[in-house]
Amino acid sequence: MKEIIVIRTSDPDGSVFRSILEALQGKDVQILHAADLEPSTLTLGDIEIFPEQRRVTKAGVEICLNYGEFSILYCMARCPGHVFSREQLYNAAWGEDCELGTNTVDNTIWRLRNKLEANPKHPTYIKTVFRVGYKIEIAHG
Template sequence: MEQIIVIRISDPDGSIFRSIMGALQGKDVQILHAADLDPSALTLGDIQIFPEQRRVTKAGVEIRLNYGEFSILYCMARCPGRVFSREQLYNAAWGEDYELGTNTVDNTIWRLRNKLEPDPKHPIYIKTVFRVGYKIEANKQ
């Protein structure tokens, strides 16, 4: 019988971990860290995002994105359906405070749509949320 045990604790000195490992001594144990379970690629329909290489493909063809384009796409793709304000996306891409009135995020979204959407004027992946910001729609084909 296979069992899965999930433990999440604050263990600054590691004593709890050592106690648990002592109790499991001699048992068939596999330790997985949550960080190791992150997918190597995020998938949105025919778009795949490879964060470790900062690489994006569409239908298997590599799409060249600049630093800001990739950063904004990756930020939204990690949380499909979540609405991000322009300020949040700007900060995620450039790590700076957003200056009101700048259209940098809007221009970056426009370029992303032109590179990734089948019909940029009627996007299926990158949606505008009126007066709020942008979001990624997941599971689109």
């Protein structure tokens, strides 16, 4: 049986981590650092997303995104090509179920396109999937 142990602690000098490693000495253990699992920067053409700082730049210029805009963009950018429903995007941004009939996600996508796309009416990155939701496409060329 495999077991997974997740430990999150404030450990400025590394002493907690070292004592855990000592306790596991000689055991069949694989250690994964969560920081190694997430890329530090996501790149979509000339758009760069810096998750730790919740920053986005386009061609090197910082783009000011609100909480919902950043959360929805980051959710989609982590899985280019994957189609997300409005409900999934709403949940990713606000951590709660989407109210029926709300157009919050559509309005947020509209604002993102206006801030990030060269031509928001013909988006390069944030694509609508008719009757399903939205996805990120990485521009080529």
